[in-house]
Every structure is written in structure tokens, then in C-alpha cells.
Amino acid sequence: MSLSAFLQFVFSGLTSGAVYAFVALAFSVTFSSSGIVNFAQGQFVMLGGMVAASLHAGFDVPVLPAMMIGVAAAGIAGLVMGAGFILPMLRLGEFTLILITLGLSIVFEAVALIVWGTDPLALSSLIDAEPLRLGGASLTIDSVIIIAMIFVTLIGYQLFARFTRWGRAMRATSIDPSVAASLGVNVSLTIVLAFVLSAVFGGLAGVLLTPLISTGAQTGLLMTLKGFTAAVLGGMGSPIGSVAGGFLLGMIEAMTTGFISSTYQNAIALTLLILFLMVRPEGLFTKRSRQA
Amino acid sequence: MLDRWITRRNCVLAIAAVAAAAGFAPAALAADPIVIGAVHDLTGPVATLGQYGKRGIDIAIAEVNAAGGVDGRPIELVSLNSESKPELAASLALRLASRNDVLAIIGGTFGSTQLAVGSIAEKQKVPFVTPTGVIGEEQRTWKYQFHTLADFNDAAKMMLDYAKKKNFKRLGLMRLEREYGELGAKFLRQLAPSYGIEIVAEERGADGDRDFTAQLTKLRDANPDFLVVWFANPGGSLVLRNARQLGIRLPMIGPVSMDSSATVKLAGPAAEGFIVTSQIAGSEVLERQKAFADAYRKAYPDAPESNTFEAIGYDLIKIVVAGLKATPQPYTREKLRNAIAKLNYVGAGTVAHYSDTKNDPSADTIVLTTITNGRFVLAK
């Protein structure tokens, strides 16, 4: 195996890893605020990507504004979901809430199929340039952008969580909602905020990955599964853990494809996941939870 | 818990909603139509092909009905969505078969739904015309099933013929993991030695994969003369894009599942020069395809060039109609089946000489195309 081939596998892993990291981060944000695993999470990725791609292709909106509208559309969908479907049903318990997100996921996908049809849509690159060539391997500018953006997003989110009033309210809610409420935190609003933020992260992933791999109405479920895997791998609820989990998953997949066979990429990633869970039942990068 | 939600009124409303949703579209007004059932994959993983096929089906029905139908009776299509799920497809086939007025069934766009509908059609003795090829040897003996997609063995031969003509010796195979890719690989492996061609590397990918740079790097390192990309969209188009990104400039050939406008839209410049074993060249139609191509251009003026699945969707209806015209009145499923089994059908996407021993098209149904300036033209 040549060094250039190995480097190519690394680039491949980093690129998919960044996408998974976005979705995993989004999972973590809603999970830590409400305890809900949002099965519709991947649909925000789809929505952001499809809105941006169809605006660009159908209405000649330039790439950057199209991407911004795509992210905003995902954010609005997150608002509707959080405020309209999750908040009023909060008393029904975790299982029902998860089923609601599953139902919404089916509805999202079905609507997207009707609006956009079955063909995936492509989007032009944000910066039109030849791929970088490093040590015989190649890395597209779109990959560089998405890898950079996940770190920008993670740092931004951490700063928000630590230094703003709402960020601190979200953290307080994630530690103990009833204590947070007694301290004057508006728990309902923080939950809605968490859904909006997670949808924005999903939308960001969607608009950034569409120039790389295109987006179709049916991309959502796949993203949900990959993002969920990454989040559990790193630790549900931990932002840094989730992002690390995303890159770890991307790397495992790329190396399995490179050195063994693509057929085993899922099986090997998931076997490692089970083994990790045996050792650290709450994810690789989380601190031991208070309830464990 | 929430018992207060469950008032009697709520329950009645819920039941009414289900009942309303479950109601069927009202029957056509025209007297005594000829009913054809369709089980298509309109949503789910292979929905793209299902929806393109539906375009051709609708054009054919409009055309036949505008010309006064068959023996003065209009054609009515009972169109059902299998969601690309085999179990659901089987149930829907039974739903159609248990309606006495359904004379034939069409549909099933990929292996599993086709097998599901086909085996029900076989047991219930309903003629079934499908926009797919033979995927298992046992299907060749099925009496009620008629294929419109060329044998994949013939497609593999066509690819190797082309490679031999160009003097390629080393084949790199990038294929789908699932049965469709398995089938292509099997035929290529069987045939390659007799063409003096060696398969130097074989890599696989799943429908859901979105990055193929690792596989393509390995293929490149095996130093092939050309690549066969036995894939479907969107994966296949992403393979083309990744290849370009890696600077791989090898000639590439793909099967009919890549003959779709999606290939051009998704792969863009990376699709240029890609060779496909199509059954119609959208921008260079043959004489037998003109009538369909004109109708298609009128129906879809924004994207006026059809691909294979639209064309064979059209053929599905035309084959049933041709069968009906050769069937003595009153029509029965058995008589229709016997008529189709004697058809010499030369259509938009299919050339078939059906008989009791051959239920799929002849090899000359394949038209080798290549993508030039974003259009499918005949390959030289």
C-alpha cells in the first residue's frame, strides 16, 4: 500500500467524519437538553441541502446566500418541531417523544419527495478551485471547508454554552431540569432553543456536504443513523465527544474500506462500537454520569 | 395518563380519518374500461427509476386512450406504490390479482419487488410485464412474466465487446454490493477470459455510501485500462466525480441503471465520455423510437430527451395493448398471456421476440451510448 493511498484514506475519513460530527453534535445538543433522541435529526441535513441546492439550480440564487437560506430553513423547521411537537408532548415521556420524532422523520421525507422528486440535487462549490494535491493524494476545497467549519461550529457552541445566559441555561437544564427550573431557568424555552440549534447544525452539514456528495430527499435517514452512531461512540450529550465520535467513525469506515473492504465498514465500525460500550457504557469521551 | 384525550368524539374522528384515507379513487366514468394494475416503486430507495418509468406509462395510456382505446374501450390504470418494499409489493400484487377485472400487472423496478410481484403473478396466473431484466435463472421458465430490460449477460458482453475493440486488457470493476452488482460481476467474471481481458481489481460500495475515493485509489493502484462502474444513482455518479477528483482519466462503462438524467445532473463534467449500455440514446433516437420521443418531448419540454426507463415504461403499456389486440374476445388473463408470448414487439426501449421459451428482449435491444456535452448520444 502506497503512502499516497494511505493519505487518500485519511482524507476520505476526515471528510465523512466532519459530516458525521455535525450530525452527532446536533444529536447531543437536543439529547442533553431534553433527553430525546431525535430520529428526525438527519432530516435537517436533507432539508438544508435540498433548499440550498434547489434555490441555486432553480432560481439562480448564488451559492452563499442559497446556503444561508438553507440553514435558516432548517432552523425554522427545528423551531416548528421543538415548539409545536415536542414541547406540548413533553409530559408523555421519552418513548412517546422518540416515536413522535420518528413519525416526523417519515413525514419530512415524504414531503421532500413530493416537493423535490426522487433525483438527488447537486450544488456548485462555494469556492471553485482544483482539488489540493498533497503527497499524491487529493482533497477537494469543499472537504477542507466542511472540516474547518465543524471546528468553528464546535468552538462557537462551546463559547455560547459557557459565556451566554441562554447557553448557561441550557447547560443547567441538561444537568437537572427541575433544579434549573427552580433557579428561574425557563426550561421550555431552552428545549426549543436546543431544537433550533441542533437543526441549524444539521442544516449547516447539509449545505456544506451537498457540493461534495449531493443531497436527495432520502438522505435524511442515513444521516440519522450515522450521526446517532457517532454520538453514541463519542458520548451522547458531550459536544466534544460527539465531534470526536464523528471523526472516529469516519476514520474507521475509511480505513476498513481501504485496508479490508467497503462491505465490512459498517460491521467493523459497529463491532468496535459495541466493544467500546462494554468498556465505557456511556460513550468514549463522557465523564462518568451522575446516575451510573 | 391521558385518558381525557380519548373521548368518544376523538375516537370517532380518528376512525373517520382512517376510513377517509383508506378510500380509493373513484372509478373512471367511461363504460367498461380495460383495467391494468401497476405496482411501482414510487418512493423508497429505487424510487428514481420508478418515477421515470411512470412518465412513460402515463404517456402511453394517454396516447392509447386518445386513439379510442382498445376496441373502443379505454384503458384504466390502477396505480399502486410499493414503497420499494418487497413484502408490500407482494401484498399489492395479490390485491390486484384478486380483482377480476385486472387483466395484467406491470411494474417492479428492482430485483426484490420484481421477484415479489412476479412470483405472485405466476401463482395467480396474471400476465406481468416488468421494466427489469432476468435476475435469477429460475425466472427464465416463468410463464406469466415478460421482461423489457435486456439480459445483463448481454449487457456485460456489450461492455467487453467495446473494450476488446478498443484493445483494453485490464478491467477494474467498481460495483454495487447488493445483488444487482453481484449479478454484473458474475457475468463479467465468466465472460472476460474469452475476450482476453483480465479483471485486475474489484471494489464494492453500498447504495448509501457517499465517498468512494478509498475504493478508487485501490483500483487505480491495480493499474487497469478501463473501469466498469456497475452501479445505480446516486452512488454511480459520485464514483464518476470521485474518479475525476483523484485525477483518474480511464475510460469508464456502466450498465443501464446509469442511463438517467441524474447521472448528468450529479456528475456534471465528470460524466463526459461515460459509456452506458442503454436502450435508447436520448438525443439520437432510432426510427422505431421516434413516435415515443416526439410524445415525450411534448410532455416534458423542459427536459425533452428521454432515457431508458421512461422509454420502457411506455413499452410496458404498449406490450399489453399489442397483446390485447392479438387476443380474441372476450379477454381473459390466460388468452392475453398466450398472445404476449407470441409477440414480436419492436418499441421505444425494447425489441423483444417473446416465445414460450424466451421471456426477455433480444440482445439487439441494447444501444451503446456515451455522454457528450451533457447529452446521451450513440457511442462510436
Add this chain to the structure above:
Amino acid sequence: MTHDAGPIWLKLAAVAAIAALPLVFGGNALLLHLAIMVGIYYTVCIGLSLIFGIGGQLSLAQAAFYGIGAYTSALLATKLNVPVFLGFVAAALVSGIVAWILAAPILRLRTVYLAMATLAFGEILVTLIRENRQLTGGSTGIVNLPRPAIGSFVFETPSQYYYLVWIVALAAAWIAGNIIRSRFGLGLRALADAEIGAASCGVDVARYKTWMFTLGAIFAGVAGALFVHYLSFISPDSFSVSFSILIVMILAVGGRDSLVGALFGAIAVTVLPILLAGYEKYSELVFGVLFLATVMFLPRGLAGAGEALLARMKGGRRVTHEGRDA
């Protein structure tokens, strides 16, 4: 929680209706086919009821055990010519043993981690099936599986197969019902209500978890074997995670804490897509909206709704928490 299916006459009437169905509708191929599929899904779902509905553990491995049972029986029948009924027994044994071994490490995990690990197990299994082409036929699978037979009597026609499936389904329901009402079942319920409390009262939590997981897997395994010998065809497509999600949906629609609910759920989720298929590309949207409305407005499922309605009709008597009035 209401685990009692109702008065004995109601149960007898239900059994009589199930027994009479092929006599009345035997000519309707579609109806019989659906009834067979409902019976198979119901059996898998009873298994999940034990694991989740009673034990509170969301397992997404039902598809995997369904697949293990199916492949065990199919391979024994085609490779070793083992009679199909013995294959069914083997299906139960193998899926039970695998579940029992898997239970020890996996059931230590909680909520989402358990869901993820069980989902992962299923996906790994599908890969192994697909890649062991020599043995399993890969993605293409195996065709021409034989039908089960007793002596020279073969369960060939849909009506005959229907009875076979429903005998298994009702047996599973009977076993599950007895477990739920037994001391063991009380332990399970205590477990769902408060794990720590149950443990401190001397309930062996780990043992109960393991047993119900195993039993649930056995039901799924037998159902899987019944399924593939009915289709006479097996391929890995049928055993993916989407089947596990389907079973969870059945449980949610029917009502997660009642065996009758599981039956309603199985009927709804099997029949509805067939009725909706005429909406063409809108069919999945309508299904999604109906599903969403059910979980939002009938959180105890169709069974819960029916029970509340029944109670109201009787004159406003509230259903008590134990589900028994009078």
C-alpha cells in the same frame, strides 16, 4: 397497566373468530395473506412486548433474532434436509441461545446505549449473512424453501399455513399472558416501574432482564422461520433495522402495555400501507401523518383508546391503574 385481555368470553370469541376466518374468507387470497403476515408480526411483537412493554428496555434487535431463526431453519432444511418442524425448534433454540449469551453484556447498557448496541448487532448480522455467500447465498438469498409437514401432511395452502401461524401466535400470546400474571411477571413489572426499588426488594434484576430478552428473541426467531417457509424464499433484505423499527411502530400504534394492543397494531401497520398504496407517491405521507397523530393523541395506542372508550360507554367507570374494575 393493563395486561389482562378482558373477560374470558371475549378471549374465546377472539379465538373463534381467528379459527373461522379461513372458512368464511378462504377464497380471498389477499385477506388470507394479510392474516398470515399479521400473525407473524404479532408473534414478533409479543416478544418485544415482553422486552420493552413490560421490561422497559427498547431493543432494536428483534429483526436480528427474526433473521437468526429464519436462516437457522432455512439452512437446516436446504443444506441438511432437516424436516421443517425440527428446523422451527432449532430456530427457537438458536435465537434463544444467542440472545442469552448476548444479554449478559448488552443488558448492562441503558436506554439509548442499549438501543444503539442492539441496532448494531442487527447490522453486523446482516453483513455476516451477506458476506458468507457459500452458506447463505449472499444478497440473492436462497429460493425454493420447503413447506413444513407432519408425516405426509404438508402445510401447503394458505389456509393451512394460516392455522399453523396462528397456533404459534396464540401460543406465544398465552405464554406471554401467563408470564405477565405470574410471580415472575410481577418481578418484571416491578422492574419497569423502578429498577432500583425492585432490586432492593430482592428481585434479581439481571436474571429477569436476561430471561425476558431471551424469550422475546425466541418468539422472534420462530416467527422468522415461519415467515421464510411461507415465502419459500429468504434474503437478508427482510432482516434489516427497518424491520425492528416496524415492530416498534406496531407496539406504539397498538399500545405498548397490552397484548391485545400488539394485535391491533399489527393489523393496522400491515393493512394500512396496502389501503394507502393507491395514493401513489403520497401514500407514505398519509401513513406518516396517521402514525404521528396516533402517537400524539393516543399515547396508550389503539388498545388504550379502545379501553377508555369501553369504560366510558359502561357509564363513566374509570379504568383503574391495575386495569381491573369490578
